Amino acid sequence: MxxxxxxxxxxxxxxxxxxxxRFDLVAIAAGERLDELADVARExxxxxxxxxxxxxxxxLAEILSGVDIVVGEEGLGELARDxxxxxxxxxxxxxxxxxxxxxxxGKRLALANKESLVAAAPLVATVRETPGAELLPVDSExxxxxxxxxxxxxxxxxxxxxxxxxxxSGGPFRGWSKEQLxxxxxxxxxxxxTWSMGEKITIDSSTLMNKGLEVLEASAxxxxxxxxxxxxxxxxxxxxxxxxxxxxxxxxxxxxxxxRLPIAYCLGLPERLAHxxxxxxxxxxxxxxxxxxxxxxxxxxxxxxxAGRLGGAAPAWLSAANEIAVGAFLADEIRWVDVVGVVKATxxxxxxxxxxxxxxxxxxxxRARRVALSLLDR
Numbered sequence: 001m002x003x004x005x006x007x008x009x010x011x012x013x014x015x016x017x018x019x020x021x022r023f024d025l026v027a028i029a030a031g032e033r034l035d036e037l038a039d040v041a042r043e044x045x046x047x048x049x050x051x052x053x054x055x056x057x058x059x060l061a062e063i064l065s066g067v068d069i070v071v072g073e074e075g076l077g078e079l080a081r082d083x084x085x086x087x088x089x090x091x092x093x094x095x096x097x098x099x100x101x102x103x104x105x106g107k108r109l110a111l112a113n114k115e116s117l118v119a120a121a122p123l124v125a126t127v128r129e130t131p132g133a134e135l136l137p138v139d140s141e142x143x144x145x146x147x148x149x150x151x152x153x154x155x156x157x158x159x160x161x162x163x164x165x166x167x168x169s170g171g172p173f174r175g176w177s178k179e180q181l182x183x184x185x186x187x188x189x190x191x192x193x194t195w196s197m198g199e200k201i202t203i204d205s206s207t208l209m210n211k212g213l214e215v216l217e218a219s220a221x222x223x224x225x226x227x228x229x230x231x232x233x234x235x236x237x238x239x240x241x242x243x244x245x246x247x248x249x250x251x252x253x254x255x256x257x258x259x260r261l262p263i264a265y266c267l268g269l270p271e272r273l274a275h276x277x278x279x280x281x282x283x284x285x286x287x288x289x290x291x292x293x294x295x296x297x298x299x300x301x302x303x304x305x306x307a308g309r310l311g312g313a314a315p316a317w318l319s320a321a322n323e324i325a326v327g328a329f330l331a332d333e334i335r336w337v338d339v340v341g342v343v344k345a346t347x348x349x350x351x352x353x354x355x356x357x358x359x360x361x362x363x364x365x366x367r368a369r370r371v372a373l374s375l376l377d378r
Contacts, residue, residue: 002050002076002098003089004040005030007198008112008138011259012087013040015267018275023267027079029070031091038064048082050075052094077101080109085267087138088113091200092323093316093365096120100358106132110266114139114217115323119316120361121220135221136266141166141214142221143262144240144253149222152243157223164224165242165250166214167234168293169194171205174235178297184336186329194237194257203326207340208293212304213322216315219308226308231301233291238280256280300340303347313355313364314347320365321346324372333376346372 001016003009009030016023029050030037041049041064048068051057057069070078077097080086086102087110088095095113099120102109104127111117117124128135137143145164152158172191173181189206190199204210211231219226242252255261255278264273280286295301307314325342328334334342349371355361 001025001027001087001089002029002079003031003087003091003095003112004028005033005036006089006091007201008087008089008259008263012089012263012267013044015260015264015273015275016044019267019273022273023085027082029076029079029090031094034060035063041067048079050079073097080107081105084108085110087263087266088116089138091115091198093119093320096358096361099124100127103127103133103135104130106130108134108136108266110136110138110263112138114213115319117220118213118216119319119365120355120358121216121315122355123358123361124220136269137217137221138259138262138266139214139217140257140259140262141241142218143265145218145222145243147253147265148241148243148251152245154223157225160246161224161228162244162246164218164222164229165244166211166218166229166231167237167239167241167290168208168211168231169205169237170233170235170291170293171208173206173297174233176297181297182335182337186332186336189329189336193235199330200323200326203329203339204322206336207300208298209300209304209322209340209343211293212301213319215301215304216308216318226305231293233293234289236286236288238286238288254280298340299344303340303344307347310350310352312352313361314350314352316355316361316364317347317350317368318343320368321372324369324376328376342372342375345375 001012025044025046027048028040028046031052050070051060057071080098080101085108088098089112090098092115096116099116152160190202192202215226215229218229237257238254239252242250244250258278261278307318321343325339329339
């Protein structure tokens with residue numbers, strides 16, 4: 001369980017606490033909150049722990065004994081080879097070694113780190129061919145799609161699928177005008193109406209960049225062109241995504257918004273873990289509404305589609321620039337309205353080139369970050 005002190009990590013631990021006879025937790029990692037990391041290691045008897053720096057290793061060693069501590073991104077990749085199932089909830093591009101390491105080792109990867117797949121889709125596609133490797137999406141939308149596509153032939157990019165419909169809550173600023181958005185605050189942006197998530201993904205939800213990244217993620221996961229993936233705003237967050245088939249049929253997955261449901265699905269497949277997370281009471285009545293996203297007020301969606309059209313390193317640039325811009329916003333260095341502006345200005349400087357290795361991808365990621373930082377006068 002890598003990213004064990006974040007939102008997805010904590011909810012994964014909730015699932016594991018109810019499934020101790022089915023699963024043993026053998027390795028965990030986190031970037032911060034070392035006291036919490038140590039508590040988890042003691043609770044579950046974890047043998048190996050990953051941290052991000054030598055300083056963190058020294059601090060953790062003071063409060064936790066009897067475990068093997070590994071350091072840095074490569075250490076995370078090493079941990080990913082130790083288990084039958086790997087949950088990757090590391091934030092941002094730093095999750096890439098976990099994604100590649102787990103799949104290359106022929107493991108089941110429960111992926112909650114969309115950035116590594118978006119940035120490195122061609123590289124991930126190669127290691128997915130490893131015997132035994134299995135990639136399951138933890139994101140509620142993509143987990144819904146995985147279930148809706150279960151009976152459909154995957155060969156040649158799902159030829160019987162007309163389109164994929166990714167649902168979006170609309171975030172905290174649904175219905176705000178471009179003028180209103182100029183005064184959006186950090187407190188406003190972090191107040192998501194339906195989901196409890198980490199800060200970075202919550203800000204991404206507020207700009208709709210999260211949905212743009214999910215379009216690219218869906219394309220990479222299922223081998224479907226991004227042009228066949230559409231976004232529809234669904235403020236109740238009950239329908240988690242839909243698949244429309246060529247005969248007009250639409251399959252959807254519905255549940256209350258509870259991340260423990262997709263986490264349990266990814267851990268237990270082909271069995272379903274019987275804990276009723278997300279169960280709906282249809283007798284109590286449901287209101288389901290859908291609307292088009294406001295692309296003028298939320299241009300991040302169009303940036304994502306354009307990155308998908310450009311291909312190559314463009315999605316990596318998009319993701320890297322967004323990480324820098326969101327970090328600057330959370331540090332009170334820029335306004336909310338400037339976040340997507342920084343990403344767009346970075347993408348305006350993108351020059352297409354091949355990405356055939358991890359080294360080339362890292363170079364492109366670093367180049368995009370330098371451009372984004374220069375726009376912030378750093």
